[in-house]
Amino acid sequence: MTSLDKLQADVKQAMLAKDEVARDTLRMLIAAVKKHELEGGKTITDELVGEVLLSAAKTRQESIDQFQKAGRADLVAKEAAELEIVRRYLPKQLSEAETRAAVQALIAELKLSSKKDLGQVMKAAMARHKGQIDGKLVQKLAGELLA
Numbered sequence: 001m002t003s004l005d006k007l008q009a010d011v012k013q014a015m016l017a018k019d020e021v022a023r024d025t026l027r028m029l030i031a032a033v034k035k036h037e038l039e040g041g042k043t044i045t046d047e048l049v050g051e052v053l054l055s056a057a058k059t060r061q062e063s064i065d066q067f068q069k070a071g072r073a074d075l076v077a078k079e080a081a082e083l084e085i086v087r088r089y090l091p092k093q094l095s096e097a098e099t100r101a102a103v104q105a106l107i108a109e110l111k112l113s114s115k116k117d118l119g120q121v122m123k124a125a126m127a128r129h130k131g132q133i134d135g136k137l138v139q140k141l142a143g144e145l146l147a
Contacts, residue, residue: 011023060083091132122138125142
């Protein structure tokens, strides 16, 4: 079963369970996948679905941050519920300790030592742990370790 098939099956389950938030969020994700397929002329693969999921999670997290600054608790709750649904389909995120270990290993492996090498660490970490690692955390940790 592909990722898209799983999303479509889960939409049906959400409809049967009368879970409107899950139903609407999953429909939005499926529409985004199909939009990428049409615009980019790409075939739908699990990788494409993963990219759409990461993008959706990032968008919702940014929305939550903005709504918190504006004091809109109602919209924060809505976006947080949608983010939780999106996260069900993302690969498990590495913890801060696991991320620190991965960044340290990359720095040692690539034999990097100065703050100028931050870009190389970021590129390697994001490629190796695609979808499992937070870019902001990698940047922070790499900055600390390369100082």
